[in-house]
Amino acid sequence: MKNTERSVSKLNDEKSRRTVYDKMIIERNGMNLIYLYTCTEKRTAALEAAELLTPGPEAVITQAVILEAWAFLEARNDMALLYDGKTVPVFKRDENWALDIDTVLESEFMEEERGELDTREEKKYVEPRSIEGQTYGDYLKTLLAAVPEKKRLLRIMDLIQINMKYAYCDYFLMDDYYTGLDYEMTVNGKKHEFSERFS
DSSP states (O other), X not given: OHHHHHHHHHHHHHHHHHHHHHHHHHHHHHHHHHHHHHOHHHHHHHHHHHHHHSOSTTHHHHHHHHHHHHHHHHHHHHHHHHHTTOOBOSSXXXXXXXXXXXXXXXXXXXXXXXXXXXXXXXXXXXXXXXXXXXXXXXXXXXHHHTSOHHHHHXXXXXXXXXXXXXXXXXXXXXXXXXXXXXXXXXXXXXXEEEXXXXX
C-alpha cells in the first residue's frame, strides 16, 4: 500500500513541478514581452526581420509573432538560469537580456514538442551580461502569494498529515484531531502568529 501511495505522490510531484514551470513560463513570457515592446532597438530589429520575411503590411503581424517567440525563448532561458541557481530580475534591463534576434530566427521552437520536465537536465542556457534579480525561491513565493489563504492553510495541513503518517504514526489523520490550527512564521526576521478555528 505504501509503495502505491509513494508512486502516486511521485506522479503528483511531477505534475506539480510541471504546473509551477508552466505558470512561471507564462509570468516570465509576459514580463519579457513588455520589455521587448518598450525596447526600441529590439522592436526595430524584429520589424526589420519581419519585413524581410513578409514584405508589406503583413510585416507588422510577423513582427508581433517574432516578438512573442523572442519573449518565449527568453522565458525558457530564464527558467534554465533559475534551475541552475542563478537569478533573473522581474523587470529586465538591456544587460539582463540573454538572447539576440538571430537566436529567434534560427530557432525551431514552433516545431518542438514539450518533453517531460527534468530540472536536473535543464542546464543549457545563454548567460546575460549581468546576473541579478530574484531567485527561483523568490518566484515560488510570488506564486504562493497568489494562492487563496484557505487553500494555503489546507496545503499546510496536508504536509502535517504526510509528515506525521510517514515519520511517526502511519494511521494519523488530521480529521481525527483538528479543531483549529495555531502556527507562526518568521519572514525577514519578523515573527507572524496565526490562529485558525474550524467548526
